[in-house]
Amino acid sequence: MWINVLIGGLMVGVMASVPPGPTCILTIQRNLSKGMRSGLLTGLGVATCDTLYSSIAFFSLAMVMSFVESHMLLIKGIAGFCIPFFGVNIFLTNPAVQ
Numbered sequence: 622m623w624i625n626v627l628i629g630g631l632m633v634g635v636m637a638s639v640p641p642g643p644t645c646i647l648t649i650q651r652n653l654s655k656g657m658r659s660g661l662l663t664g665l666g667v668a669t670c671d672t673l674y675s676s677i678a679f680f681s682l683a684m685v686m687s688f689v690e691s692h693m694l695l696i697k698g699i700a701g702f703c704i705p706f707f708g709v710n711i712f713l714t715n716p717a718v719q
Contacts, residue, residue, distance in 0.1 A: 644671075 641649075644667040652660025689696065 648664045651663045
């Protein structure tokens with residue numbers, strides 16, 4: 622008996638903590654207006670698109686990290702030139718023009 626209450630409480634807590642976005646509202650609206658099958662297919666489409674977007678983001682991040690790791694010496698050299706240049710420029714600039 623208490624396990625049913627625990628599972629029900631967990632389900633309500635998860636549902637309440639997830640903010641409904643536009644795709645969730647679309648899925649609920651389609652489910653209520655056009656039936657369960659339409660809502661289910663809309664939800665599956667939303668899940669597929671979210672999976673596609675997140676995999677693109679993951680592979681793009683992996684590509685950027687690979688580029689940064691392979692060109693680390695060049696990036697450090699450019700940063701080693703720019704940081705002293707900006708420091709001297711800030712030091713020689715008059716902060717309070719009179």
